[in-house]
Amino acid sequence: QRDYAIPESDRRLLGEKTIQSWYYAWRKGGIDALVPKTRVDRGQSRLAASVQEAILAAKRENPRRSINQIGRLLVAAGLVADESLSRSSVHRTPTSSVNVNTRVDFARQMKIDGRSDKDRQNCAHSTNLHSSYPSFS
Secondary structure, three states, X not given: OEEOOOOOOOOOEEOHHHHHHHHHHHHHHOHHHHOOOOOOOOOOOOOOHHHHHHHHHHHXXXXXXXXXXXXXXXXXXXXXXXXXXXXXXXXXXXXXXXXXXXHHHHHHHHHHOOOOHHHHHHHHHHOOOOOOOOOOO
């Protein structure tokens, strides 16, 4: 590995194999061969639809459920084999359709509902929200 000044990058070290692959790509296809290509499977999940739906159902049922808990539920239900489901696969499963109240969403909803700062503080304490979050007044 050698130290390089790479424009528009924080990286400084490049391996020999990286430089070699760039060189041969350039020889084969010119400068166009060095342009990064988007992945064909970008945005696609390799998880079966039934597993994805089970993840979403588990989140809907209990939004505070951890990735590990969801994994254990799927194993117990027989949807996946033990140790075959990575944490990142569960984490990447799109949950935008699931109503998972984050602290910020909760505070925004309180403001939309027209509740006072005192109401927000009382609700925040009753739902164990972290007190260092900024006030949304």
